[in-house]
Amino acid sequence: MSEIGSRRRATVHDVARAAGVSLATVDRVLNGRAGVRAATAEKVEAAMLAIGFQRDLSASLLARGRDLQVVFLLPDRSNEFMESLAQAVERRARSAAGERLDLHLRRLRPLDAQALARELDALHPGACDCAVIVGSETPSVLRAVESAQRRGIAVVTLVSDLPGSARRHFIGIDNRAAGRTAASLLGRFCPTGAVAVIAGSLSLRDHQDRLEGFGAVMAAEFPRLELLGPVEGYDEPQQTRSLVEELLARNAGLAGIYNLGAGNAGLVAALTASSPAGAVRVIAHELTPSTRAGLASGCIDVVLDQNPDNEIRQALRAARQSALGGSAKIATDPIEIAVFLRDNLR
Numbered sequence: 001m002s003e004i005g006s007r008r009r010a011t012v013h014d015v016a017r018a019a020g021v022s023l024a025t026v027d028r029v030l031n032g033r034a035g036v037r038a039a040t041a042e043k044v045e046a047a048m049l050a051i052g053f054q055r056d057l058s059a060s061l062l063a064r065g066r067d068l069q070v071v072f073l074l075p076d077r078s079n080e081f082m083e084s085l086a087q088a089v090e091r092r093a094r095s096a097a098g099e100r101l102d103l104h105l106r107r108l109r110p111l112d113a114q115a116l117a118r119e120l121d122a123l124h125p126g127a128c129d130c131a132v133i134v135g136s137e138t139p140s141v142l143r144a145v146e147s148a149q150r151r152g153i154a155v156v157t158l159v160s161d162l163p164g165s166a167r168r169h170f171i172g173i174d175n176r177a178a179g180r181t182a183a184s185l186l187g188r189f190c191p192t193g194a195v196a197v198i199a200g201s202l203s204l205r206d207h208q209d210r211l212e213g214f215g216a217v218m219a220a221e222f223p224r225l226e227l228l229g230p231v232e233g234y235d236e237p238q239q240t241r242s243l244v245e246e247l248l249a250r251n252a253g254l255a256g257i258y259n260l261g262a263g264n265a266g267l268v269a270a271l272t273a274s275s276p277a278g279a280v281r282v283i284a285h286e287l288t289p290s291t292r293a294g295l296a297s298g299c300i301d302v303v304l305d306q307n308p309d310n311e312i313r314q315a316l317r318a319a320r321q322s323a324l325g326g327s328a329k330i331a332t333d334p335i336e337i338a339v340f341l342r343d344n345l346r
């Protein structure tokens with residue numbers, strides 16, 4: 001801890017002295033205003049880090065004279081995990097007014113990049129300080145994110161990242177690690193045979209990363225297992241059910257299935273109708289009513305989960321910092337990967 005930090009909370013005056021700049025320059029850096037050279041901004045940010053300066057975001061919200069406007073743009077319809085995220089937003093919205101936060105939830109057709117781009121382009125900086133989005137890595141979405149940032153609207157990606165975009169921050173699990181975890185488990189469960197991979201859509205970065213992590217571990221540690229797919233179920237239960245039924249019908253020796261996307265109601269329905277519980281080893285994502293039922297019945301062996309309430313909590317933390325912290329680096333807690341079996345269901 002710095003000498004300042006050991007005595008009292010560091011102030012903007014301390015930052016100015018430590019960086020050798022004026023208070024006006026510190027204010028410009030904190031609020032992301034123009035007129036500060038890159039080298040000077042880096043010096044100010046280094047000083048903040050060195051003396052342990054933390055901006056009082058609650059006081060900043062009070063001083064700005066209006067609540068922070070945060071818009072969530074989430075997929076609609078049949079994706080159970082997205083529904084749990086939407087419910088988490090609605091729960092937080094009820095108590096957010098006391099935190100000077102005004103939350104808005106808009107639901108879009110899943111995997112509709114054009115609809116997401118239109119919604120982003122329609123946001124006005126007077127009515128939106130930060131947009132929290134789940135989207136695919138397509139040119140239209142990347143352009144819309146960049147345009148929003150230019151208009152002064154911070155964009156935070158949720159669950160699936162857009163690393164090549166102008167987004168300010170990402171909230172979600174390490175999806176490559178999730179794929180590696182699935183492969184490490186499934187490789188141990190299945191001594192021989194074929195393992196099928198079902199994706200939602202490979203236009204989503206989180207699905208790409210899970211697939212990459214899964215394939216790397218399978219190739220390095222379990223080369224005896226044959227990989228089938230990936231096939232895309234577009235996170236739709238009926239389409240996912242049809243894919244699983246076809247995989248089971250065409251591959252009598254199918255040893256395992258990794259569903260790295262959603263559509264798990266269809267996965268469970270197909271497995272329940274087609275084979276005895278445990279005949280095929282199965283790993284899926286997100287603890288939802290469908291995957292809970294699958295774990296309880298034994299047709300799913302493992303569920304890799306990310307806590308939706310914590311993700312929304314961290315997204316709002318990022319939104320505050322994005323809107324009020326200028327260009328300073330955003331700090332949020334990591335989203336951990338939880339591993340659920342039938343034996344440790346909450």
